[in-house]
Amino acid sequence: MTEPQRNEPGSIPRKVIAALRHRVRQMTVVFLCLFLVAPALAVEPDEVLDDPVLEARARELSAEIRCLVCQNESIDSSNAPLAKDLRIIVRERLVGGDSNQEVLDYLVARYGDFVLLRPPMKPATYFLWFGPLAILLLGTLGVGTYFVSLKRRAASDTPVPLSAEEQQRLNELLADTTTENPSVNNPQTHNGGRSESPNS
Numbered sequence: 001m002t003e004p005q006r007n008e009p010g011s012i013p014r015k016v017i018a019a020l021r022h023r024v025r026q027m028t029v030v031f032l033c034l035f036l037v038a039p040a041l042a043v044e045p046d047e048v049l050d051d052p053v054l055e056a057r058a059r060e061l062s063a064e065i066r067c068l069v070c071q072n073e074s075i076d077s078s079n080a081p082l083a084k085d086l087r088i089i090v091r092e093r094l095v096g097g098d099s100n101q102e103v104l105d106y107l108v109a110r111y112g113d114f115v116l117l118r119p120p121m122k123p124a125t126y127f128l129w130f131g132p133l134a135i136l137l138l139g140t141l142g143v144g145t146y147f148v149s150l151k152r153r154a155a156s157d158t159p160v161p162l163s164a165e166e167q168q169r170l171n172e173l174l175a176d177t178t179t180e181n182p183s184v185n186n187p188q189t190h191n192g193g194r195s196e197s198p199n200s
Contacts, residue, residue, distance in 0.1 A: 063076045
């Protein structure tokens with residue numbers, strides 16, 4: 001007959017560890033599914049067109065249009081009310097017979113080139129294309145300038161040695177201080193200036 005295994009105090013039983021691992025795996029799968037499905041949840045059922053070809057075109061266009069509230073997210077994956085309005089406009093224009101380019105042109109005329117996730121390269125959109133790089137370069141330049149000035153300031157803050165005249169004056173002041181207050185250099189002076197002998 002085998003003896004039942006006894007757990008040492010403070011140890012966790014193997015069954016508990018296995019159950020925890022199983023639970024963690026389940027939660028990971030659930031979170032991955034939610035993460036992958038989240039963009040599809042932005043398009044609400046009442047927005048979906050009955051014609052699957054038009055719906056596919058609407059989804060394709062929605063992936064190219066920027067949510068003006070979320071900035072770096074397409075209207076296809078944004079839950080913002082403005083993104084919903086834009087999705088409805090796209091679908092209405094498609095149902096009305098507009099081509100994909102006509103829908104994009106309509107939105108650009110109404111909201112500007114910023115509404116496109118990939119705006120065209122032209123002088124009016126140079127800031128959209130090169131603005132982030134310019135800001136990064138300016139920030140790097142600013143940080144570099146700050147550290148160079150710190151280094152220069154540290155180099156200029158090195159102490160200048162005293163002249164012979166200044167050193168002599170300092171020595172005189174220190175000598176006057178020690179003669180006026182002998183307890184400064186006397187380690188045996190305690191208790192308010194009274195001197196105690198080591199034997200007492």
